[in-house]
Amino acid sequence: QKEVEQNSGPLSVPEGAIASLNCTYSDRVSQSFFWYRQYSGKSPELIMSIYSNGDKEDGRFTAQLNKASQYVSLLIRDSQPSDSATYLCAVRKVVNYGGATNKLIFGTGTLLAVQP
Amino acid sequence: EPEVTQTPSHQVTQMGQEVILRCVPISNHLYFYWYRQILGQKVEFLVSFYNNEISEKSEIFDDQFSVERPDGSNFTLKIRSTKLEDSAMYFCASSDGKGPKNIQYFGAGTRLSVL
Secondary structure, eight states, X not given: OOSEEOOOOOEEEEXXXXXXXXXXXXXXXXXXXXXXXXXXXXXXXXXXXXXXSEEEEETXXXXXXXXXXXXXXEEESSOOGGGOEEEEEEEXXXXXXXXXXXXXXXXXXXXXXXXX | OOOOXXXXXXXXXXXXXXXXXXXXXXXXXOEEXXXXXXXXXXXXXXXXXXXXXXXXXXTTOOTXXXXXXXXXXXXXXXXXXXXXGGOEEEEEEEESOOSTTOOOEEOOOEEXXXX
């Protein structure tokens, strides 16, 4: 079982619609969750971080975390063609000795295509 | 806005040669990282570095790899004898803390092509 799983897509949505991206993780001790956006050939760029159950909103973006179900999602409202990119889910977890690792574990990413 | 700077943007080398990838982390950050991304695959953690020593490394980071902070600003990744399978994008990242809420900021990457 992969540690962080995402549907590779492509997820195609029309301009102005809501794009919903999902991510599941296998390790219950995961503590921090991040969504990065990656344009083709470019580096990951942080979009959202979330640490507690519930929703976190920032502009057109909303991250949702459900630790009981071990999933985290990203909603993009009023999707724009410039949002077309691969969205990477990343997880940081507590290590066995009770400390925290700084290592980010990435999913393979979901390719989002926003159609004008 | 402060950013992580990586040089060169593209490095081409022959198999068996040594390469050094360079990074200048954000100036007040204390934690530094290297990740790599093979074309079409996910971003993978290589190593983290704090207080002039490696704090964590992955299975990928074998004896062929080393990291160094040679001065107060640069952070380097050395691959001693490159293999074809080392061809990838290498990303440097930095963060200002180790707590669960600390954010890692990524540089633009160095594309390494091993021929």
